[in-house]
Amino acid sequence: MRRKLILMSVATLLCGFTYMLWPVYQFYAWSLNAVPLSPLGWQALPTKAPSTQELSDIGLQLAAGQSLKAIEDHREKIGAPAISAAVSACGAVVWAGAVGWADLEERVPVSTETRFRIGSTSKALTGTALARLVQRGAIDLDKSISNYLEPLPNPDWASMTPRQLASHMSGLPHYKKNSDWLGLYQTLALDVHYEDMYRALGIFDASELLFEPGTDFYYSTLGTVLLGAVLAGAEDKPYLEVMHDEVFTLSGMNSTEVSPLNGDIERNIARFYKSNGLSGSALRLREWRPVDLSHRLPGGGFISTPSDLVRLGAQFLKADYLSPGVREIFWAPQKLANGEVNEQNYALGWRVTEVEIPEVGLTKVANHGGVSRGSQSWLMILPEYQLSVAVNINRKTKDFWDFGRVSLDIASAFIHQQNTLNCE
Numbered sequence: 001m002r003r004k005l006i007l008m009s010v011a012t013l014l015c016g017f018t019y020m021l022w023p024v025y026q027f028y029a030w031s032l033n034a035v036p037l038s039p040l041g042w043q044a045l046p047t048k049a050p051s052t053q054e055l056s057d058i059g060l061q062l063a064a065g066q067s068l069k070a071i072e073d074h075r076e077k078i079g080a081p082a083i084s085a086a087v088s089a090c091g092a093v094v095w096a097g098a099v100g101w102a103d104l105e106e107r108v109p110v111s112t113e114t115r116f117r118i119g120s121t122s123k124a125l126t127g128t129a130l131a132r133l134v135q136r137g138a139i140d141l142d143k144s145i146s147n148y149l150e151p152l153p154n155p156d157w158a159s160m161t162p163r164q165l166a167s168h169m170s171g172l173p174h175y176k177k178n179s180d181w182l183g184l185y186q187t188l189a190l191d192v193h194y195e196d197m198y199r200a201l202g203i204f205d206a207s208e209l210l211f212e213p214g215t216d217f218y219y220s221t222l223g224t225v226l227l228g229a230v231l232a233g234a235e236d237k238p239y240l241e242v243m244h245d246e247v248f249t250l251s252g253m254n255s256t257e258v259s260p261l262n263g264d265i266e267r268n269i270a271r272f273y274k275s276n277g278l279s280g281s282a283l284r285l286r287e288w289r290p291v292d293l294s295h296r297l298p299g300g301g302f303i304s305t306p307s308d309l310v311r312l313g314a315q316f317l318k319a320d321y322l323s324p325g326v327r328e329i330f331w332a333p334q335k336l337a338n339g340e341v342n343e344q345n346y347a348l349g350w351r352v353t354e355v356e357i358p359e360v361g362l363t364k365v366a367n368h369g370g371v372s373r374g375s376q377s378w379l380m381i382l383p384e385y386q387l388s389v390a391v392n393i394n395r396k397t398k399d400f401w402d403f404g405r406v407s408l409d410i411a412s413a414f415i416h417q418q419n420t421l422n423c424e
Helices: 002-030 058-078 119-135 155-159 162-166 181-189 197-203 221-235 239-251 294-300 306-316 324-330 400-404 406-415
Strands: 051-055 082-089 092-103 273-275 285-287 302-304 351-357 361-372 375-382 387-393
Touching: 002 181, 051 058, 058 082, 058 092, 058 387, 058 406, 082 306, 082 406, 092 306, 119 162, 119 221, 119 239, 119 294, 119 302, 119 306, 119 324, 119 361, 119 375, 162 221, 181 197, 181 294, 197 221, 197 294, 221 239, 221 294, 239 294, 239 306, 302 306, 306 375, 306 387, 351 406, 361 400, 375 400, 375 406, 387 400, 387 406, 400 406
Parallel strands: none
Antiparallel strands: 051 092, 082 092, 082 387, 273 285, 351 361, 361 375, 375 387
16 A cells, blocks of 8 residues: 555646646747757648739839849748748838748648738837827836836846837846746746736746846846836736737738737738758758747737838837937947947847848948747838838748848839839
């Protein structure tokens, strides 16, 4: 009898231990490729793929044709199931194109309305909402966040400002340096749903700061989650409601929402895929495991379309949405306490730099990219040309820019038709 009880106790402990370790295995297998996945479930990428495009101005046919060809070639080169892109110019979406498959197994073609996880491109959305609240005086960038969020879950946060959160200078960690061990475990498991951002703060509210706020730079999605809670506190309404009121509705972003656990073809949400890390005929893909990204919503938890993203880009350039003065503040790379610009040229919710556009030259670009589970996203705004370009795929590439570089060819094609665009 005693032996039986011991065996049952050991079995129970082993089951509990396995249950606790399973999310860790999942993370290391799916996200870090450090341990193998099952050999079952992998599939080859079809050699041919359907394509489609929508064009608002027949005068832009040359740029549209060049851009569609660019994403067709690029999808094949990087081995993506699907790639989708869009361009806004003069305040409106002028072109959208899509190539490949939203669902490989069922051979469902991607469309220009197919939605993708946008990862950290979500930070530009949250930054835009912050800009709106700053513009109407609801938030002061340089006041303590305790003015907007009470009670603060961690008293050390009282020295932080919205500016520091939006520019990754708050001292908060990113996921892997989160010393709140239970919260770190939850970001590996990705199986808890958070209805509001205040509750999501529980995944890092016991973590130590990496440095005194304002003295250094450390890219932190967790800092953007706290910023989302600050926006909600300042408006006394849920974060998602703030986003709808200040960003989505006004920009016409009707396809942008919280990312579901996985793809849903009936709701125009692409299946998300993991690759085996090989290329050419050896490339294999499998659908990404279900994940709940609600804990990181302000900094990495939305789905959207390239058309919705460039609508945001167009809106950001409109003086009746954001005054030139506010836009200048939010596109100014932020300085540390020692007077030096941070290492990533990060502004407030955006990176701002000069980019070499083929056959155009160096051009100022405000941008944000995103890497999510089985998906990647890129949005850039070229204010000199009143142009925005967004690109999405439903897999991850080893080097992010292997995916994003096609945006430069698209931008070049439309810049060369500036006379046809005739922006005033």
